[in-house]
Amino acid sequence: MSFSESHKFSGEGIAHIARIIDKINLGIWEYNTDTKEVKWSSGFYTALGYAPGEIECSYNFFFNQLLYYHDKEVFLKATQHPRQGGSPVAHVRLLTKLNGYQWFENTTQKHDTADGPVIYGVLKNIHALKISEIKVTEAEFKVNEIGRIAKIGSWEIDTATMGLTFSKEMYDIFELDDHVTMSVEEAIGFFEPHYRKTLTNVVNEALNYCKPYDIELLFKTAKNNVIWVRSKGVPVINDHGKCVTVRGIFQDIDSIKRKGITLQSSINLLDDQNKRLQNFAYIVSHNLRSHSGNLKFMVNLFEEAKLSEERTEIFSHIKTISESLSATMGHLDEIVRIQSEITRERKLLDFETIFNNVASALHTNIDRTNAVINTNFSDCPQVNYIPAYLESILQNLLTNAIKYKHPDRNPVINITTRKVGNEVYLIFEDNGIGIDMQRYGDQLFGMYKTFHQNSDSKGIGLFITRNQVEALGGTIQVESAVNIGTKFTVKLV
Template sequence: MDTNFSILTKIPLAIAILDQENIFIECSDQWTEQFNKKRSDLIGYNFLQVFSWGSSELATILNAKLKREALISGSEQIIKNKKKLWFDWKVQSLIHNKVKYKYLTLKDVTRAKKLDDLIDKTGKVARIGYWEIELESKTLIWSDITKEIHETTKDYKPTLEEGINFYKEGEHRDHISKLVNSAITTGEPWDTELIIVTVNGKEIWVRAKGEVERIDGEPVRIFGTFQDINEKKRAELKFNETSERLALATKEAKIGIWQYNVAENQLIWDDNMFTLYGIKREDFLGAVDAWEKSIHPDDKERGKKELEMAISGEQEFDTTFRIIKPNGNIIHIKALATVKRDNEGNPLTMLGTNWDVTDLKTTQLQLQRSEESFVGAFENSSIGMALVGLDGRWMQVNTSLCESLGYSKEELLKLSFKEITHTEDLEKGMDEMYDLVKGKKESFQLNKRYIHKKGHAIHAFLTVTRVGNIDGKTSHFIAQVADLTQMVINKEKLRDVLKLTREQNQSLLNFAHIVAHNLRSHSGNITMLSDFLRKEKASKEIVELTTMLKSASEGLAETISHLNDVVQVRTTTEEKMTPTGLEKCILGTIRNIEAQINELNPLLKINVKKEHLVNVVPAYLDSIFLNLFTNALKYCSNKRRLEIEVTSKIINNEIVVKFKDNGLGLDLGRYGNRVFGMFKTFHNHKDAKGIGLFITKNQIEAMRGKIEIESVVDVGTLFTMRFEKA
């Protein structure tokens, strides 16, 4: 042994000195430990024979003549004891005392290699790739899986701008840009879920994580992972959507869901059940006894028996019963349930639903009374009435008709209406009858003559109404036959009834439009604020959002109060008109839609004097400005910042209000006559209903005011409104 190399034995690396024939001259203790060899098994022996690496790249290098001071490195995989091992090696030519040696180091990287392979395989299975950005050179590097997710080729080299542009244009691209900039500035890492658009145009959800590497406080590199979560995310969104729909459906339909664990006698209610029964959750004991206490005494025994029969399997649980709420109100409950059993048929749980059918029961009772009233009215009517079949024969007649025509009921039921119709009037109303049969119209009226049993003509005013069956097809007709002497009186009564009906229907329609239009805006604003509040973490922003939500809620309450005033209007609008401040109304409207305004950040110019009072229905004025503001926000231009200007001035006994925006505008040459029409829309906006301007015009005119419009496409719109000065 050349003692000049003995110092190598203590070096904490696997190092060996070989001569030109690859004979061990010396090696470190780390070498013997790593390969589990004694020094006597190595020194003086050929390396390639000891380790059987004869066919490896390292063997080729060792067998070749190395240039002076040459350094060669590489990696090698070998099989040892049926196990794969990986080594990194380095060979360097060394001259000592004019003798050439080979300096060899071996590093066992098996564990690291296996870990890398595991990470690689895991990444492929989980579809997780990595990326990094060298900030100085702005070089973006993607792993193969990242490229695969983007559906690019493996030799694709993205630029930083291209990497950002893969994110879906709009909120997704804006969000990732904001996160990257924030990370560079503050060092805050990110973990978010966004949509990218692949090279092939496919939209997929990804999870992007990133963080910044800093040197001396300066960002030098951004790196992170990129995971394909498209299937999972879309399944999650679909599940959430279905869950939300189910929750909304049960809430809107007031359907309660309950579960009864039979063995434990435990009854579980959802929130709708507590609302339905009027019971507080903390007062509910969670047993069947708690349910039975709410049942009406007259229905209690039957309810218990039906529950027991359902558990025993004698019958399905499908019943209706009454409950008494804590406030004393009695309501009718419809209950359905299914029983889940074990393999031996023993009952485990019952899952059921409850819903309030009080209105249905009331309707059924009213229908029954209506039928009884119809029969009574039919028999006792002073006007001749009859049920007529499709073949023209009388199915049922009342006493008045028999008296008018001079026949008994038995005689008349044996005839058809054609047999007692004046020959000159036989063709009268035949086309109308055909339309009734086909369902093209519901009724018709005409003057017609019948022949009395004694042979003289009876002049009558005939009304025929179609009656449909459950399929909507015509089953028979209701005929009303009135003598001409009674026609004028009956016609006047009918006109009054129709007038009152139209007024009530119009009032109801107007109110329904106000509710649908105004409350949708308020609810949309509250929903948006609630969503922001749910996502926000900063206390300052939470306080601000809470204040905005409170303001929006107060606005909603005020709107509901005004709508209640609208409902109570039974005569004329003028009776409900009251002096109202323009500025207060406009500022209130802005507060109510503050979330929508903050989202678009328009420039608002409100030049309305506090002392300008108008004589209006407050609910109508709220509705008018809410519609104008939301329309301006909805139909703003994406080419410029939205500007809204509202001014007012007094001209004679009127207050003229001008509402101007720089939005999309309208082609009045094309739509001028239809701008204020019902259900008329002029832009392909998903929320366009064609109701707002129709309601606005009718409300203003109902308050003795006027509205005019000036508009230019892609320039903006100006509304000029004239209100009565208070």
């Protein structure tokens, strides 16, 4: 009978097909649900590595001895198809003779016969393919899990369409739903304004000149969280050297970056404190030794002097040295006291009130120099600070502004406050004689460092002010120009 004559096979035809299937390593099985009779083809035995008749051909043996326990439910759902609405195809593990459990694809069909309902199945060994799929799935899971833990996403730009695609981790960093699509320009719009031009330039260079990039930027998520991110792009070129794709990674490095910034700030502060400590040690060793040496010398002269006039003159020198020594000890005591007062309780202080107290104490100097003082504390009227520190800072800065006024004009002093986030700034500007920052900038806050010819300059005020500010975690910056004026920017907290 030819295939063109009928679509039905004779009994011999079915047997012939079974023999062909056996040759291509496929197994056929048959199970009568009424009589419980089971039949396995030769290929069934061969697929499991057995010879026909070497193992028991029964449903119980198959289900309890050959089928992996974890796959029994999957197998049952497939064999009960379509009554349970499942798939007729199941991937199960069967115990082979030589290679342990191997993966097989089992396809089932159910037919009603004169002897009762019969389930037919075809087994195909798919172990190599299944293991490959599992490895790929595991690798993908590991990659995704690493990306999730490390907060790394991947992206790609198609140069032909300028289409932008994101991985799931990218959407997580953006804090967006993963169904949102956006253009390159829209994605760049998430970055802080200062960094948008930088990112645009490096992306254009990657697209047009095949230049890779690796930069760190400030980024604002869809939920308005500002974080540091790392963006890295690598161009992919075709055989003609043209960029066809730019692929890259995008990583949330906010925690690492901020720790690094804090660490560097701490290192800088520690370096500054170390310099001040060295300066302090120098003052203690040099100045006190100088005072004591001078005092000893004068005492010896006093003892050797015979005339009353000589002793009177020498004693006046001893008195001067003693006063200078007392002043030096007072300065050193002030510096030590600054460190000891760090633990004192901070209070909510009103800038206007503290300034008025300072201005009242210095009113004679203010009136004598016709100083004009403009204050504006409206942006940040209050601050949590140690009262004595804030009063001392204002007094030292105001005293300096008056002391170093320009000889050809009356002092004009502008004092303002500003709040940026949680940081409070005190800005102090004057139109005095200024400081040559290029020449004296690195010495400005040194102890007993003076840069003008004023007879009353002692070089202690700014040293104390900086110690007070930095003792509470703040900073002080200076901008100055000779004959123009000076600006102090003090970050209090």
